[in-house]
Amino acid sequence: MRGFFMDQLGVTLDGIPLNDQTYESNNGLNIIQAAISDDIDRSIISEGPGGVNVPSTSTLGGTMQFETGDPKDQLGGKVSQGFGSYSSFRTYARLDSGKLNSTGTKFMTAYSRSDEGMWAGGGSQFQQQVDAKLVQPIGHESVMKAFFNWSDLAEWNYWDTSLAMLDGLGWRTPHLYPNYAKAYNYVAGNISLPTTDAIEANGDSPYLYDGGQHEINYTGGLNFDLALTERLRWRSTLYGTSQTGYYTYSDTSTPSADTEAPFSQEVWQNRQERYGFTTSFLYKIANHSLDAGVWYENNNQEAGLFWYNEPTLGQGAPLKTVGPYDTYGKAFQQGYGFNWRTNNFAFHLQDTWRPIENLRITAGFKSMLATTAGGASYNNPDYTGADALPNGTMTASSAFLPHVGASYHFLKNHEFYFDLAENMRTYQVLPNGVGNSPWSVQDQTAFKKLQNGVSPEKDWVYAVGYRYTDKLIQASLAGYHVDARNRLQAATEGTILAPVSTVVPTSVHTNGVDAAVTLTPIKGLALYNSVSYNHSTYGGNISTSDGVYYTKGKKIVNFPQFMYKANLSYRWKGLETHFDVHYYSKRYYSYVNDTSVPGYWLASTGARYNFGKVGFAKNLSVDFNVYNLFNSKYISMMGQNGNPMSGDYQSLERGAVREFFGTVSAEF
Numbered sequence: 001m002r003g004f005f006m007d008q009l010g011v012t013l014d015g016i017p018l019n020d021q022t023y024e025s026n027n028g029l030n031i032i033q034a035a036i037s038d039d040i041d042r043s044i045i046s047e048g049p050g051g052v053n054v055p056s057t058s059t060l061g062g063t064m065q066f067e068t069g070d071p072k073d074q075l076g077g078k079v080s081q082g083f084g085s086y087s088s089f090r091t092y093a094r095l096d097s098g099k100l101n102s103t104g105t106k107f108m109t110a111y112s113r114s115d116e117g118m119w120a121g122g123g124s125q126f127q128q129q130v131d132a133k134l135v136q137p138i139g140h141e142s143v144m145k146a147f148f149n150w151s152d153l154a155e156w157n158y159w160d161t162s163l164a165m166l167d168g169l170g171w172r173t174p175h176l177y178p179n180y181a182k183a184y185n186y187v188a189g190n191i192s193l194p195t196t197d198a199i200e201a202n203g204d205s206p207y208l209y210d211g212g213q214h215e216i217n218y219t220g221g222l223n224f225d226l227a228l229t230e231r232l233r234w235r236s237t238l239y240g241t242s243q244t245g246y247y248t249y250s251d252t253s254t255p256s257a258d259t260e261a262p263f264s265q266e267v268w269q270n271r272q273e274r275y276g277f278t279t280s281f282l283y284k285i286a287n288h289s290l291d292a293g294v295w296y297e298n299n300n301q302e303a304g305l306f307w308y309n310e311p312t313l314g315q316g317a318p319l320k321t322v323g324p325y326d327t328y329g330k331a332f333q334q335g336y337g338f339n340w341r342t343n344n345f346a347f348h349l350q351d352t353w354r355p356i357e358n359l360r361i362t363a364g365f366k367s368m369l370a371t372t373a374g375g376a377s378y379n380n381p382d383y384t385g386a387d388a389l390p391n392g393t394m395t396a397s398s399a400f401l402p403h404v405g406a407s408y409h410f411l412k413n414h415e416f417y418f419d420l421a422e423n424m425r426t427y428q429v430l431p432n433g434v435g436n437s438p439w440s441v442q443d444q445t446a447f448k449k450l451q452n453g454v455s456p457e458k459d460w461v462y463a464v465g466y467r468y469t470d471k472l473i474q475a476s477l478a479g480y481h482v483d484a485r486n487r488l489q490a491a492t493e494g495t496i497l498a499p500v501s502t503v504v505p506t507s508v509h510t511n512g513v514d515a516a517v518t519l520t521p522i523k524g525l526a527l528y529n530s531v532s533y534n535h536s537t538y539g540g541n542i543s544t545s546d547g548v549y550y551t552k553g554k555k556i557v558n559f560p561q562f563m564y565k566a567n568l569s570y571r572w573k574g575l576e577t578h579f580d581v582h583y584y585s586k587r588y589y590s591y592v593n594d595t596s597v598p599g600y601w602l603a604s605t606g607a608r609y610n611f612g613k614v615g616f617a618k619n620l621s622v623d624f625n626v627y628n629l630f631n632s633k634y635i636s637m638m639g640q641n642g643n644p645m646s647g648d649y650q651s652l653e654r655g656a657v658r659e660f661f662g663t664v665s666a667e668f
Contacts, residue, residue: 001482002047003510003536003559004061008052008425014147014220015237015278017055017297023640026272026301026340027430031066033151033217036112036131038080038092041069048480049421050405052348054368055278055295057426059497060484062460069145070135071108072096077401080665088116088661099347104137119657121174123156123210123321141227146220152522153215156320157636160566160641162650163205163595168196171633171654175250177210187252187262204650207576209250209263209310212321218242235293236279245270248321254307257332260662261310263551264332265319269432271302285667289352291364299342304378305335317626327468336389337378338431338439344370350403358409369397375439375447389432390439390447396426396456415467424458426490435486435642441503454505459484465514475517484512489542489591490642496526506526507555524571532563542591542645549645554593562599572608574621579603587635589652597652611639617666624662631658 001009006021011028013035019028028659043066050056051061075098082090094110110131117124129151136144159175176183184189186207193207212666221239228234251266309328310318313611319325351366403421410416429436438450465478485507516530536556542549555561569578585599606625614620636655643651 001062001530002512002514003482003508003534003556005558007058007428008060008530010050010056010059010063011066012054012063013219014068014145014221015055015223015235016147016219016239016241017276017278017295017436018058018276019056019058020428022435024245024247024268024270024430024434025343026270026303026431027299028054029217029219029243029274031064032089033129033215033243034154034219034241034497034549035068036092036110036129038049038112039068039110039131039133040066041109042067043665047478048405048419048463049423052350052401052421053280053293054289055297055346055528056167057275057297057370059342060423060425060457061461061482066133068133071133074098074100075668078665078667082114082663084116084661085659086117086119087112088266089661090114090663092665094536095281097269106136107132109133111264112633118156118158118174120654121156121176122171122178124176125149125155127153127155127298132388138226138638144182144224145223147223149217149219151215151217152601153213153217155214156161156212157487158653159208159211159654160650161206161654162164162199162202162204163589163597163648163652164196164198164202165204165650166652166654167376168199169194169206169220173206174211175208177321179211181313183209183250185205185299186261198648202648204400205249205252207477210319210321211249212565213245213247213475214322215243215245217244231284233282234279235282236277238277240273240275242273243271246323246325248325250321251307251309254333256309256328257307258309258329259315260373263306265321265325267306267308267325267331267651269302269306271306271441272299272640278454280348291345291350293348293350293351295344295346295348297342297344299344299429301341301342301429302338302341302373302442304337304560305383305431306331307333307335308428320604330565332377333380333383334378335380335383336376336432338375338389339377339650340372340374340429340439342370342372342429344368344426354525358407359406360549365402366612367399367542368401368426369395371395372427372429376444378433383420384432384442386432386443387648388444390441390444392447392451394427394438394451398424398458399454405412413468415469416465418462418464421464422458422460424456425502436490436503438503439490440490445501445626450505454488455486457484457486457488459508471520473517473519476515478492478514480512482516484510485539499620504542504544506542508536510534512535512536525570527568528565528567528569530565534561534563536557536592546562546645551591554591555588557591560599575607576609576611576623577605577607584634587638589638589648590646592646594646595644595648597635597638598631600653600655601630602632604627614666617668619668620664622662622664624660626658626660628656628658 011018046063067432077095078090092112113128134309136148224236226234246270256264276297278295283290288431307324348366373393376389379389405419428437463480468475512534514532518528538551581603589595608623610621634655637653
C-alpha cells in the first residue's frame with residue numbers, strides 16, 4: 001500500500017489491534033486467523049498516513065479497520081458449500097438467534113472448514129474456524145458487543161525457491177513429500193537429483209522432504225459504546241489474543257540423533273499472548289468533535305528452535321509437517337530459546353472541526369511508548385556460532401506524533417483533500433536470524449551496538465488528492481511523499497535452514513501518484529481502472545561485516561514501481577459477472593538491485609446467480625470463479641526469509657496456477 005508492506009500498516013478487527021500481519025510474526029495476528037471472512041461485514045481502508053486513534057504498533061503508512069457483522073434481528077442462518085481445483089472444499093454454516101427478549105439481546109455463531117490439495121507436490125492446506133458474537137443494546141443509544149474467534153490452521157507449505165532454482169529446475173519443483181523413501185535415499189547419498197552450479201553456489205536446499213505450519217489462535221474482544229449524554233460518548237474495548245505456532249522444514253543438514261534417518265524435522269515454535277484495552281471519549285460541541293483516548297497492551301512472547309527425530313526407513317511412519325513432532329522422542333537438539341515481555345502505551349487527542357458545512361479539518365496527535373525486555377534464554381553455540389545471543393531492553397517512544405488533514409467539497413461532486421502526519425513503528429520482536437529485529441542479529445555484541453545506536457523507525461507522510469463523484473463517473477487523483485528514517489533492514493546470509501541476519505538502519509524516500517476512474521454508463525455496468533506509480537529509494541549505503549553495499553538511490557526491494565488494475569462488472573436481475581486484470585511491474589530482489597523478478601499480468605473472472613426464494617431457502621445462489629485465467633507464471637511473495645544484499649537467495653514463492661472454484665449458498 002503506497003510502498004508500505006503488511007508489517008508497516010495499522011490493522012484492527014472490531015477495535016482489536018492486530019499489528020504485524022506477516023508470516024511467523026511475534027508482534028500480531030493475521031486477519032485471516034482472527035475472523036471468518038464471511039463474517040466480516042465492513043472494512044475501512046485509509047491509504048494515507050492513518051489516524052491517530054487507530055491502536056497499532058506498526059503504523060507507518062495506511063490503516064485497515066475490519067468490522068464483523070452484527071447478528072440478524074430475525075432467527076435464521078446461512079450455509080454454503082464450496083468446491084474447486086485440487087480437491088478443494090470449503091464449508092460455512094452460520095446461525096443467528098434473532099432478538100431474544102425485549103432489550104434486543106441477540107447472538108450469532110458460525111463455523112467454517114476448508115481443505116485444499118496442493119497444486120505442486122503432496123500435502124494439504126486445512127483450516128477450521130469458529131466465530132461467535134453477542135450484541136446487547138443498553139437503552140436506546142448504547143450497546144455492548146462481545147466477539148470470539150478460534151482458528152486451527154494446519155498446512156503443508158509450497159517450497160521456498162530462488163532465481164537459480166526457477167532457472168535450473170522449472171516452476172513446479174515441489175517438496176518430496178509424501179515420498180519418504182526418495183527423500184531418505186537422496187539425503188543419504190544413495191540417489192542423485194538434478195541440480196545446477198548456480199543452485200550449489202547459493203547453498204539452496206531444493207529437495208526437502210516437507211515444510212509447513214500449524215497454528216492455533218484465539219481472539220476475543222468486548223466492546224462498549226455508551227452514550228453518557230447527548231454530546232458525550234464513551235467507547236472502550238477489552239481484548240485478548242493467543243497464538244501458538246509451529247513452523248517446520250525437514251533439515252537435510254542435521255541427521256536424527258536417535259534413529260538412523262539422515263535428516264530431521266526442524267521446528268520453530270513461537271507463542272504470544274496479548275492482552276489490552278482501548279478507551280476513548282468523544283465529545284461534540286459547536287462544530288467540533290473531540291476524541292481523546294488511551295491504549296495499553298501487554299504481550300508475552302516466546303520463540304524457540306528445535307529438532308526432532310525422523311524414523312529409520314521402514315521403521316515407522318515419517319513425521320508430518322503439521323505434527324505431532326515427538327513421535328520418535330523429545331527434541332534431541334535446541335538451537336536457541338527467546339522470551340520477551342512487551343508493554344505498549346499510547347495516548348491520542350484529535351479534533352474534527354467543520355467551520356462550514358462542506359469543509360472538514362482534522363488535527364491531532366498521539367504519544368507512544370513501547371518497551372520490550374528480554375531476549376535469549378538459551379543458546380546452543382554449536383548451532384548459532386555465538387557465545388551469547390541478544391538479550392536486553394529496547395524502548396521506542398515519542399511524545400508528539402502530529403496528524404493534520406482536511407477535506408473540502410468546493411463544488412458539487414468535487415472534493416479536495418490533504419493529509420500529513422508523523423508516524424512511528426515500535427521495534428519488531430523476532431529471534432536469531434529472522435527478520436528486521438534488534439534481537440535477530442547474530443550475537444550480543446551486535447545487539448549492543450544497535451541498542452546504543454539505533455532509534456525507532458519514524459516517517460513523515462504527505463498526501464494530497466482530488467475526487468469527483470456523480471452517477472456516471474467516479475474519479476480520483478492523489479500524490480504522496482514519504483520520508484522514512486531509522487528503518488531496520490535485514491541482510492540475510494546463510495541458508496533457509498541456518499539463516500544469519502545482519503540488521504542495519506537506513507532511510508527511505510518515496511514519491512508516488514495514484515489515479516482511478518469508475519464509469520457506470522448504464523444501470524448495472526461498471527468499468528473500473530486504476531494506475532499507480534511508486535518511486536521508493538534507499539537514502540544511504542549499508543555497511544555490514546562484509547563491507548559497504550552501495551544502496552543509496554537504489555529501489556526498495558519487493559515492491560513494484562508500477563501497478564495497473566481493471567475490473568469490468570455487470571449486474572442484471574439475479575446475475576452478477578466480473579472480469580479482473582492486474583499488472584505488477586518488475587520488483588527488485590536484492591538491496592543493490594542486481595537481481596529482480598519480472599513483471600506479470602494476472603486475470604480472473606467469475607459469475608454469480610441469485611435464484612431468490614426457493615422453498616424454505618432464501619437467496620439461493622450459485623457462483624463460479626476462475627483464478628489466474630491465463631495460467632500466468634509469476635512470483636507472488638518474495639523476501640519472506642529475508643532479502644540478499646546482492647545476488648540470489650532462497651526466499652521466493654511462486655503464485656498459484658489456474659484454479660476453478662464454485663460455491664452454492666442459501667439463507668434460511
